[in-house]
Every structure is written in C-alpha cells, then in structure tokens.
Amino acid sequence: MTNKTTTGVSTGVPESHDLTLVEAVNLALARAMTEDPDVVLLGEDIGLNGGVFRATQGLQQQFGCERVMDTPLAEALIAGTAIGMASQGLKPVAEIQFMGFIFPAMEQLVTHAARLRNRTRGRLHCPLVVRAPFGGGIHAPEHHSESTEALFAHIPGLRVVIPSSPRRAYGLLLSAIDNPDPVIFLEPKRLYRALKQPLSDDGARLPLDTVFILREGHDITLVSWGACIQETLAAAQELAQRGISAEVIDVATVSPLDMDSIRASVEKTGRCVIIHEAARSGGIGADISARLSEQSLDLLQAPVIRVTGFDTPMPYFRQELLYLPQVADIVAAAGQCMSYR
Known part of the structure; x- marks a missing residue:
C-alpha cells in the first residue's frame, strides 16, 4: 500500500517532516480515513473551515462531505449521532470545539457510549473517538480553558487519552480510532503549535493504557x-x-x-x-x-x-x-x- 499525505499525494516511502501537534492530529486523521473507509468525522465547522484550530483543515476537500460532516452547534446531537454511527459499524471521530462545551454531550457519552458493550452483553460495540482541545495557556475566554479529564476518567467504559507531543498525538490517535470502545481524546491546545517534532506518516501506532x-x-x-x-x-x-x-x-x-x-x-x-x-x-x-x-x-x-x-x-x-x-x-x-x- 502506498502512503498518502494530507494533500492526497502518494509517496512510496514516508518522508519525515517537522510537524506541530495540531498538524500531527490532521495527519493521523487523514491516515485513518485513507486506511479505513468506515472512519468518518463530524463536528462544528470541521469541514469548510477545518475546525476552530484547523485540525481538520483540507480533509473535507480530500475525502468529501459524506465523510467530513459539519454539524449544527449542538454537542448533544454530535455525541448522539456519533454513538448511533458507531453502533452500526462506522468509526466516527467527533470533535467538540472546546472541552468546556462538552457538558451537553455528557449524557450521551456516560449513559450510552460507555455502557453500550455492557448493556448488549458484547453484541454491540462503540468504536467512537471524541476529540476536544483542553487546558489553559492560550489567553482564551471563559469556558475555553477547562481541564476536566477526571470527570470522564471516573466513568467505567470510557478511555481517556491525552497526548503531550506531536509524535504521541499521531500514534495515540491512530490507536484510539482502532479501539472498539469509546475514547475521549483530549488535545492540549497550549501545545498545538508550541513545538515541532520530526514525524513520518508511516501509520505507526502507539500503545494505549501505558505510560x-x-x-x-x-x-x-x-x-x-x-x-x-x-x-x-x-x-x-x-x-x-x-x-x-x-x-x-x-x-x-x-x-x-x-x-x-x-x-x-x-x-x-x-x-x-x-x-x-x-x-x-x-x-x-x-x-x-x-x-x-x-x-x-x-x-x-x-x-x-x-x-x-x-x-x-x-x-x-x-x-x-x-x-x-x-x-x-x-x-x-x-x-x-x-x-x-
């Protein structure tokens, strides 16, 4: 299989480029969507605008509106729709613009996403990833700087993953998308463009559940x-x-x-x-x-x-x-x- 960059250009051997964390997220999403047609993205302004931090920039142009979907400003709808998709075999990656806006989605995530496997005795799975920028340090207004990862870590059935560098963002996001159960993937926005690392689009996963x-x-x-x-x-x-x-x-x-x-x-x-x-x-x-x-x-x-x-x-x-x-x-x-x- 040849490798594709986010611009859709095929290459034989992946080249290494110095990338920021937000660019690594974009690259991982493009890689996952190239490898698996069941991976779909949804969220507010993620299509035409590429997301508030441009994490999904260019992906709608590359993969089309049916796989990169702009949604209304309704976090409960985003989570509920994504859970329905996941229960029927798709692998949705839902973006919440800021972690401070995730609370309307919690009823869906806690009551349904976290319990779907247990409720159906393993008949249904919920291969869902919810991405959200979180944390302070970018001079944001109210509701834009929360760090409430402990709320989700307390819920059995939810996995909570937080990358701290471009390489870990790339490898952990790919593993999160592969995972058959729901993952809350929190991206420290203070690091989105604060540092760069050499990174190859080689599809290499990093293990979850390990330090x-x-x-x-x-x-x-x-x-x-x-x-x-x-x-x-x-x-x-x-x-x-x-x-x-x-x-x-x-x-x-x-x-x-x-x-x-x-x-x-x-x-x-x-x-x-x-x-x-x-x-x-x-x-x-x-x-x-x-x-x-x-x-x-x-x-x-x-x-x-x-x-x-x-x-x-x-x-x-x-x-x-x-x-x-x-x-x-x-x-x-x-x-x-x-x-x-």
Missing part, C-alpha cells in the same frame, strides 16, 4: 500528562543541575491508569511528585497518590506531593500563569520531597 518514560532517573519520580509535561521536563533538567536525578513519566492514558509502571518507578526512586493543571480536588493526581499509598506505602521515602491548579474556575488570561503549574513550583515540590531522609 511513557520520557527521562530516566533514580532520585525522584515526576508524573504528569498533557501540556504540563513541558514544565515537568524543564524542572527535571533544573533538578539535574542541582544533582537530583528525576525520572519523568508521561501518563498519556489517564484512564485506565498504568499503575504498574508508575509503581515500578517509585520503587526505584522512593519519591513522587504529580503535576497537572486540573483543579486539585478529585483530580487524577489524587487517584495516583491514593493508589501509591494503598499499594506501595513501604516503597515511599516521603509523602507524595501534588502540584496542581486551584479549586477555582480557570481565571482570565492576565492570571493564567498564577493558576498553571510552573517550573519553579515543580522544583520546589521536588525539593520538599527530597528533604525527607
């Missing part, structure tokens, strides 16, 4: 996901200059959690700091901390520390940086953790 070790270390484990991975890596570099070796874990799939890998790292280091920009109470960080306390207390040489957002709505852009975890916050938390002897 990625981005940096090995032996003194402390730093656990994060999404956009906060950038600050976490920068903090690890600063800690290295102070003689502290930090292991950095990108959780990537926040539900179900790959606790075996996290525990293995903490067994090695004895210390753990968890970083996320979502509100502190009831967050994924609290779940990871509780599981470590329940299952691995004898491995810990210090309490697990969380560096998180606040239990408030995301503030307007003048105060965003006060809300989002910063490198200095992570370094200070690591220092506190290392102070226990």
Whole structure:
C-alpha cells in the first residue's frame, strides 16, 4: 500500500517532516480515513473551515462531505449521532470545539457510549473517538480553558487519552480510532503549535493504557500528562543541575491508569511528585497518590506531593500563569520531597 499525505499525494516511502501537534492530529486523521473507509468525522465547522484550530483543515476537500460532516452547534446531537454511527459499524471521530462545551454531550457519552458493550452483553460495540482541545495557556475566554479529564476518567467504559507531543498525538490517535470502545481524546491546545517534532506518516501506532518514560532517573519520580509535561521536563533538567536525578513519566492514558509502571518507578526512586493543571480536588493526581499509598506505602521515602491548579474556575488570561503549574513550583515540590531522609 502506498502512503498518502494530507494533500492526497502518494509517496512510496514516508518522508519525515517537522510537524506541530495540531498538524500531527490532521495527519493521523487523514491516515485513518485513507486506511479505513468506515472512519468518518463530524463536528462544528470541521469541514469548510477545518475546525476552530484547523485540525481538520483540507480533509473535507480530500475525502468529501459524506465523510467530513459539519454539524449544527449542538454537542448533544454530535455525541448522539456519533454513538448511533458507531453502533452500526462506522468509526466516527467527533470533535467538540472546546472541552468546556462538552457538558451537553455528557449524557450521551456516560449513559450510552460507555455502557453500550455492557448493556448488549458484547453484541454491540462503540468504536467512537471524541476529540476536544483542553487546558489553559492560550489567553482564551471563559469556558475555553477547562481541564476536566477526571470527570470522564471516573466513568467505567470510557478511555481517556491525552497526548503531550506531536509524535504521541499521531500514534495515540491512530490507536484510539482502532479501539472498539469509546475514547475521549483530549488535545492540549497550549501545545498545538508550541513545538515541532520530526514525524513520518508511516501509520505507526502507539500503545494505549501505558505510560511513557520520557527521562530516566533514580532520585525522584515526576508524573504528569498533557501540556504540563513541558514544565515537568524543564524542572527535571533544573533538578539535574542541582544533582537530583528525576525520572519523568508521561501518563498519556489517564484512564485506565498504568499503575504498574508508575509503581515500578517509585520503587526505584522512593519519591513522587504529580503535576497537572486540573483543579486539585478529585483530580487524577489524587487517584495516583491514593493508589501509591494503598499499594506501595513501604516503597515511599516521603509523602507524595501534588502540584496542581486551584479549586477555582480557570481565571482570565492576565492570571493564567498564577493558576498553571510552573517550573519553579515543580522544583520546589521536588525539593520538599527530597528533604525527607
């Protein structure tokens, strides 16, 4: 099989290009639609306009209006229609413009998408992907900067995946589309155009339900996901200059959690700091901390520390940086953790 780029030009061997995260999403969608005619896209303004962040730019021109469908401004309709499509053998990828707009769709996702396999005793599946930009850091107005991944991680039957780089966005999105069960695929919009990586359109999938070790270390484990991975890596570099070796874990799939890998790292280091920009109470960080306390207390040489957002709505852009975890916050938390002897 030859490979196609998003412009529809066939190539024998995929070339590597420096791509942003949003370009990697576009490339993965084009690859999935080329490989499987059952993959269809739907969402608000995703066709002619290519989506609010241009993640689907050019795809309607390439694959036609029957496979890349503009919908009304109705998130419940988008989710319900996509679930119906999935139950009848299609593989819909639905876009919600911002995660803050996803709440009208939750009734459909929680009541139907998450339960379809169980309700029908495996007779029906729901191979649905719901894409949504999430998180702060782009000076957006109200309802455009939420990080509410924990709401979906709490629902049995929903898988929640969050890429943190172009390569992981490409490989994880392809795996999410392949998955026979519903996936909430949250894209950190602060990273959409913040960094580039060499990426080949080779169709290579990355595994779901597993963490990625981005940096090995032996003194402390730093656990994060999404956009906060950038600050976490920068903090690890600063800690290295102070003689502290930090292991950095990108959780990537926040539900179900790959606790075996996290525990293995903490067994090695004895210390753990968890970083996320979502509100502190009831967050994924609290779940990871509780599981470590329940299952691995004898491995810990210090309490697990969380560096998180606040239990408030995301503030307007003048105060965003006060809300989002910063490198200095992570370094200070690591220092506190290392102070226990």
